Amino acid sequence: MxxxxxxxxxxxxxxxxxxxxxxxxxxxxxxxxxxxxxxxxxxxxxxxxxxxxxxxxxxxxxxxxxxxxxxxxxxxxxxxxxxxxxxxxxxxxxxxxxxxxxxxxxxxxxxxxxxxxxxxxxxxxxxxGLFTGPAQDRRRYLDRLALALDPDHASRANRYEAALRERNRLLSDDRELDPVWLDAIEAQLAEHGAALSRGRAALIDAMMAEIVIQPEAPFPRPALSYAPGGPEGFEALSQALHDGRRRDRAAQRTLTGPHRDDLEVLYAAKRMPAAACSTGEQKALLLAMTLAHAALAAKxxxxxxxxxxxxxxxxxxxxxxxxxxxxxxxxxxxxxxxxxxxxxxxxxxxxxxxxxxxxxxxx
Missing domain, CATH: 3.40.50.300 (P-loop containing nucleotide triphosphate hydrolases)
Structure with missing residues (x-):
């Protein structure tokens, strides 16, 4: 108990x-x-x-x-x-x-x-509706599962979101950008973003390791993959943020990074995206994912x-x-x-x- x-x-x-x-x-x-x-x-x-x-x-x-x-x-x-x-x-x-x-x-x-x-x-x-809904729902789902395995995941996500809000605030300000301040914010964003990406990718790897040892029937076997919303490492993400300043300023928001991540799910035996599966198949795939995560969390x-x-x-x-x-x-x-x-x-x-x-x- x-x-x-x-x-x-x-x-x-x-x-x-x-x-x-x-x-x-x-x-x-x-x-x-x-x-x-x-x-x-x-x-x-x-x-x-x-x-x-x-x-x-x-x-x-x-x-x-x-x-x-x-x-x-x-x-x-x-x-x-x-x-x-x-x-x-x-x-x-x-x-x-x-x-x-x-x-x-x-x-x-x-x-x-x-x-x-x-x-x-x-x-x-x-x-x-997880598979057919917006990517934001799948990111939230990923973070909830990651948090159940690693309580520190919450602090990484919170720090990334705080840095993202600050960069977006600067981008939407009509005043001229301060490159020194932007450098500092982007360093934080890249640091916490790289950590957040590692946590999400590690979660998916662990879930797939659990999924493949389970029988393929009667629950369909899902194939999970991490679709990053930008470069995953600190250096690459930092460079992408720097290089994208003009584009992001025009959009008044940050267009690359883990806040644009997604979770991709296939019905493995059919090689079919979960979003294209029947409602019954989607329910069964989601249950298989839930059971795999529960087995990991209980260890x-x-x-x-x-x-x-x-x-x-x-x-x-x-x-x-x-x-x-x-x-x-x-x-x-x-x-x-x-x-x-x-x-x-x-x-x-x-x-x-x-x-x-x-x-x-x-x-």
Whole structure:
């Protein structure tokens, strides 16, 4: 197990929900709108970032509550060696609903510190358009996966974005460019950009190494490749930024660098871009990628895998294969569904909660 004694207070439609007695596989069953996905979203906030819905913090607080929310959970000793569980908590205060705070064993920490204790991954119906949507969505996806494996990835991405905003500000200023100041900003941009590119490329290499050792059926095997938005090394990126100043000034934005990266995915057996595959094939490819990443994240650390409404969309053979992979994957798994039937093959070994009206009770 990874988490137990989970509490949600004033979160979405949950007034005061407590979940105890978790197992390696956990099922949340209930009608649409009962609050199942809200539990998954709350768990996703044990990772740095904005959670699996990327919602505003103020929108996560219960509408008729006090304006803030609190989420807590114990990281069990099974993942941290001998000793007492580590208590993780994240919350907002009514006076500052847009500021998320984090406590670990009662001590104030940054949200990035959560990534040092726990890796969190998820798959939701909202991700179905990943292959056909804008490149920005795939970059965000890459960075989320990289962060689950390497908590330092967040600081590299943040530093790059800060330097990019400053260069873009200078480019859009009507005043004459200061070459000395621009040199300094571009040096930062190239340094952090090269580090960001290395992290994304390393993630894809690691995922492909995991993907190729998995059977090709019943889930199709994806082939992933990194499509850089510019030169990847420090020297080459620095030179490209320098050489592109006139063009970028005309565009009033930086036109090369990792902020233009993309993730390319093929259905390997068909040599077909994922974007051109059927909806069912795209779902299966994305699930194969999710399972590969979950296996990587679970190596040597506590990890969660959150799967929202995933079983209902699989045929029986793929459903059985999914449950087999989850049993051996090493992550604590949380799945949602409107009924127990799709989970019959795994329900006997899972902890099951009935979610109704923003409350969860053991089933």
């Amino acid at each position: 990874a988490l137990d004694r989970i509490s949600l207070s004033g979160y979405r439609n949950h007034i005061d929900t407590a979940i105890k007695g978790t197992r390696a596989v956990n099922l949340l069953v209930g009608a649409n709108g009962a609050g199942k996905t809200n539990v998954l979203e709350a768990l996703s906030l044990f990772a740095p970032g904005r959670g699996m819905r990327r919602a505003a913090l103020a929108d996560m607080a219960r509408h008729d509550g006090g304006g803030g929310f609190a989420i807590g959970a114990d990281l069990t000793a099974a993942h941290i060696g001998e000793g007492e569980p580590v208590r993780l908590g994240t919350y907002t205060e009514p006076a500052r609903p847009g500021r998320r705070r984090v406590r670990i064993n009662g001590a104030e920490k940054s949200a990035v510190a959560l990534g040092e204790w726990l890796a969190v991954g998820w798959l939701t119906p909202a991700m179905d 040597g650390r506590a990890s969660l895998l959150l799967l929202d409404e995933v079983a209902a969309h699989l045929d029986p053979d793929r459903r059985i294969a999914l449950f087999d992979r989850l049993r051996s994957g090493g992550a604590q798994v949380w799945m949602t569904g409107t009924e127990i039937a799709p989970f019959e093959a795994i329900a006997g070994e899972a902890a099951v909660w009935e979610v109704r009206g923003g409350a969860a009770s053991p089933r």
